[in-house]
Amino acid sequence: MNTNIYYKSIFGSTKKYANWLQITTGANLFKLNKIDTKNIDAADNIILMSGTYAGQMPLIKTLVSNWNNLKDKNVIVIAVGAAAASDKQSEISYELIPAEIRKNIKYFKLPGQTLNQVKNCVKKDNILPIISILEEK
Numbered sequence: 725m726n727t728n729i730y731y732k733s734i735f736g737s738t739k740k741y742a743n744w745l746q747i748t749t750g751a752n753l754f755k756l757n758k759i760d761t762k763n764i765d766a767a768d769n770i771i772l773m774s775g776t777y778a779g780q781m782p783l784i785k786t787l788v789s790n791w792n793n794l795k796d797k798n799v800i801v802i803a804v805g806a807a808a809a810s811d812k813q814s815e816i817s818y819e820l821i822p823a824e825i826r827k828n829i830k831y832f833k834l835p836g837q838t839l840n841q842v843k844n845c846v847k848k849d850n851i852l853p854i855i856s857i858l859e860e861k
């Protein structure tokens with residue numbers, strides 16, 4: 725199974741997760757703005773990932789504008805952020821993804837770095853649920 729990862733990271737946490745996923749699965753790694761029909765076509769699994777900034781996830785614009793080419797793939801969306809997955813704030817960000825698309829993706833919120841970082845929340849084990857999904861296929 726071919727997997728392509730497209731990521732955008734400003735402060736480095738999403739990049740760390742993207743690199744760990746790439747090393748563990750042998751996926752192809754691209755910057756989010758490098759997505760195009762040619763490299764989507766050959767992939768079975770597509771992972772789109774970005775940090776969350778003031779509620780916005782840059783990956784959403786890419787997801788929506790490429791949805792016609794992505795809709796028949798196994799699409800995994802990963803938001804990285806300081807707010808816990810269960811926070812209302814994270815739910816609001818998730819709901820910025822159009823409902824039709826939400827029904828057809830697998831979504832994860834992974835811990836990113838916080839401003840006054842006391843402990844490091846960006847851990848390799850956080851990607852294990854995503855690895856499991858890729859191994860199911």
Ligand SMILES: Cc1cc2nc3c(=O)[nH]c(=O)nc-3n(C[C@H](O)[C@H](O)[C@H](O)COP(=O)(O)O)c2cc1C
Nearest residue numbers: 733734735736737738775778779805806807836837
């Ligand atoms: C200006 C700013 C706004 C942020 N807003 C959010 C937010 O709305 N929700 C959230 O979960 N995390 C938020 N964060 C935390 C970032 O998502 C976190 O630092 C993450 O690691 C960013 O991804 P990156 O390191 O790949 O750039 C914010 C961080 C900054 C600096």
